[in-house]
Amino acid sequence: MVQPLLDNNELEQLLARCAGKDPAALESLYARVSAQLLAVVMHILRRRDLAEDILQEVFIRIWQQAGQYDQLRGRPLAWMISIARYRAIDLLRGQRRVVSLVEEELPEELIAADDAPIEESTRTQRALKDCLKVLSVSQQRCLALAYQEGLSHEGVAASMQQPLGTVKSWIRRALQSLRRCLES
Amino acid sequence: MNYERGDVIEMLAAEYVLGTLRGPARRRFERLWATTAAADAARIRWEDRLAALALQLKPIQPRDEVWNRIRDAIAADIRGALADDTRAGIGARRRKVRWLPLAAAAALLGFAVWLGPRWLTRPEPTVALTVLGADPAHAQWRVERSADAHRLRVVTVAALASNPANAYELWALPRDGKPPVSLGLLPRRGEIARALTERQSAALLAAGKLAVSIEPPDGSPTGAPTGPVVMVGTI
Numbered sequence: 001m002v003q004p005l006l007d008n009n010e011l012e013q014l015l016a017r018c019a020g021k022d023p024a025a026l027e028s029l030y031a032r033v034s035a036q037l038l039a040v041v042m043h044i045l046r047r048r049d050l051a052e053d054i055l056q057e058v059f060i061r062i063w064q065q066a067g068q069y070d071q072l073r074g075r076p077l078a079w080m081i082s083i084a085r086y087r088a089i090d091l092l093r094g095q096r097r098v099v100s101l102v103e104e105e106l107p108e109e110l111i112a113a114d115d116a117p118i119e120e121s122t123r124t125q126r127a128l129k130d131c132l133k134v135l136s137v138s139q140q141r142c143l144a145l146a147y148q149e150g151l152s153h154e155g156v157a158a159s160m161q162q163p164l165g166t167v168k169s170w171i172r173r174a175l176q177s178l179r180r181c182l183e184s
Numbered sequence: 185m186n187y188e189r190g191d192v193i194e195m196l197a198a199e200y201v202l203g204t205l206r207g208p209a210r211r212r213f214e215r216l217w218a219t220t221a222a223a224d225a226a227r228i229r230w231e232d233r234l235a236a237l238a239l240q241l242k243p244i245q246p247r248d249e250v251w252n253r254i255r256d257a258i259a260a261d262i263r264g265a266l267a268d269d270t271r272a273g274i275g276a277r278r279r280k281v282r283w284l285p286l287a288a289a290a291a292l293l294g295f296a297v298w299l300g301p302r303w304l305t306r307p308e309p310t311v312a313l314t315v316l317g318a319d320p321a322h323a324q325w326r327v328e329r330s331a332d333a334h335r336l337r338v339v340t341v342a343a344l345a346s347n348p349a350n351a352y353e354l355w356a357l358p359r360d361g362k363p364p365v366s367l368g369l370l371p372r373r374g375e376i377a378r379a380l381t382e383r384q385s386a387a388l389l390a391a392g393k394l395a396v397s398i399e400p401p402d403g404s405p406t407g408a409p410t411g412p413v414v415m416v417g418t419i
Binding site: 021023026027030034035036038039040042043052055056059060063064065067068070075077078079081082085089093126128129132143144146147148150151152153156171172175176178179182 | 194195198199201202203204206228231232233234235236237238239240241242243244245246247250251253254255257258259261262314315317323417418
């Protein structure tokens with residue numbers, strides 16, 4: 001299956017049609033973003049059945065709340081990604097992963113491809129990619145573990161085999177550097 | 185001082201979006217962005233920035249049955265739309281009946297006579313206007329009007345803790361840039377239905393957006409929003 005290119009205008013038009021209760025628009029939206037959103041949720045929850053349940057909830061929420069998406073923000077994909085991530089993180093709080101974080105092996109389907117999975121769609125996102133390069137490798141790793149895998153400070157520390165305080169300050173400084181870089 | 189506070193909010197927003205802000209601190213920040221425009225804007229900035237990390241992940245195709253379940257759910261949603269309107273009306277009347285015993289019945293009667301047709305509590309067919317919330321994922325109020333725009337109905341989606349220090353006030357923002365017109369205070373729980381004055385009704389029909397501001401307990405003393413505008417919904 002060819003990965004469709006994600007275009008913000010197109011996504012916004014689809015959201016507008018969902019707000020008008022057009023099921024074909026939701027189907028098109030699903031075809032474009034469901035695999036990316038499932039990846040986001042799978043990385044955090046590590047279980048396909050749970051992740052697909054969340055994906056279902058997320059799309060029903062998108063259907064119901066498409067009318068509230070604010071076009072002025074111009075960030076349809078970030079909006080949908082946030083809905084999916086917060087729901088997955090909330091679920092994680094309820095049922096902590098039992099597997100040891102250090103030894104846990106990634107399911108094969110979670111191992112990242114070499115090529116960029118989808119087109120980056122906004123200037124902010126392209127800028128972030130450049131700004132990530134100014135961070136140390138450890139800082140980049142911390143951000144990825146927290147954001148992509150949904151790990152807490154403690155989880156990141158365990159995964160990187162570093163003291164908690166060190167990891168907390170790496171993350172804080174990484175975010176401050178990113179902010180400076182993105183605002184410059 | 186403000187600059188420092190801005191920095192604190194910025195870093196809280198960053199750790200909230202990153203996911204490392206957990207437990208009570210996460211809940212506290214959720215309350216902050218729901219009520220503070222600066223915190224809300226900082227959260228949105230970081231969501232946009234960090235989304236690039238989500239786009240680095242290799243997509244995983246969901247199984248076909250996931251779409252089938254979603255399709256069935258939204259088909260039911262479309263079919264149930266009319267039935268829902270009816271059920272919501274019955275539910276609202278039932279809830280009201282539970283409130284009636286106690287001395288409230290007498291008070292309600294006096295209140296109704298005093299207010300006459302300005303305030304009615306019976307739900308009726310309405311036109312959905314907008315859903316207000318700090319964020320699309322966190323709806324706070326659903327606002328509807330009667331077909332003739334003489335009546336307004338507001339349903340609280342998520343109940344708010346009572347706070348005697350302030351009130352949320354609803355405003356119609358006219359498309360032609362004229363000043364906002366107050367549509368009254370918003371409930372913290374449950375739902376309200378009220379009759380609108382001619383001026384309010386005209387403002388509502390001319391409005392492109394509705395906004396919510398934080399005001400003193402009795403509402404804005406000036407007739408214009410005096411506190412921060414915390415939510416805006418497009419009609």
